[in-house]
Amino acid sequence: MPIFKIFRYPHPVLRKKCKKVENVGAWEKKILAQMVETMYAFEGVGLAASQVGIERQMIVIAPEGNPEKELIKLVNPSITLKEGESLMEEGCLSLPEITLKVKRAGRVIVEGIDEEEKPVRIEAENLFAHILQHEIDHLQGKLIIDYVNEKEKKKIAPRLTQMEQDFENSRSISERKKDNIIAR
Numbered sequence: 414m415p416i417f418k419i420f421r422y423p424h425p426v427l428r429k430k431c432k433k434v435e436n437v438g439a440w441e442k443k444i445l446a447q448m449v450e451t452m453y454a455f456e457g458v459g460l461a462a463s464q465v466g467i468e469r470q471m472i473v474i475a476p477e478g479n480p481e482k483e484l485i486k487l488v489n490p491s492i493t494l495k496e497g498e499s500l501m502e503e504g505c506l507s508l509p510e511i512t513l514k515v516k517r518a519g520r521v522i523v524e525g526i527d528e529e530e531k532p533v534r535i536e537a538e539n540l541f542a543h544i545l546q547h548e549i550d551h552l553q554g555k556l557i558i559d560y561v562n563e564k565e566k567k568k569i570a571p572r573l574t575q576m577e578q579d580f581e582n583s584r585s586i587s588e589r590k591k592d593n594i595i596a597r
């Protein structure tokens with residue numbers, strides 16, 4: 414199975430609000446399976462559809478991220494309860510080489526459906542709760558860099574600038590290619 418390309422900051426798709434999935438059909442199942450392969454290939458513990466350029470409310474979580482050691486494929490997830498506070502270091506496949514301390518709820522209940530459209534209810538704490546909140550944030554166009562304080566912002570600014578330049582360069586190459594095709 415081919416894996417997806419992971420979109421990196423500052424690609425605009427990462428800021429999009431993902432649409433609800435109306436029904437989980439063959440296409441959605443294939444996307445979820447491919448998201449799992451992509452997550453494993455990049456050694457992530459979680460992945461959201463927007464990170465692979467698909468604006469749908471779908472996330473996957475690796476067994477390593479779940480205390481029950483089960484792979485999770487979750488459609489239309491929403492947080493129905495948030496309790497307490499937890500501060501943990503997080504990374505993101507869309508923000509390589511950046512880790513940030515993110516303050517989130519320490520305990521959450523997440524509800525959604527699985528790929529068979531069966532209702533799913535997950536109670537999570539600590540790391541598992543962070544991963545779920547991180548991936549659900551992605552579906553709302555929110556990234557870990559949105560949580561940083563001024564001091565941390567300064568620390569990561571050079572890396573963000575570098576990623577912004579990489580993005581501009583990759584865009585101008587593909588635009589140049591497009592011009593070439595038109596010119597021919």
Ligand code: ZN
Pocket residue numbers: 504505506507547551
């Ligand atoms: Zn992420």
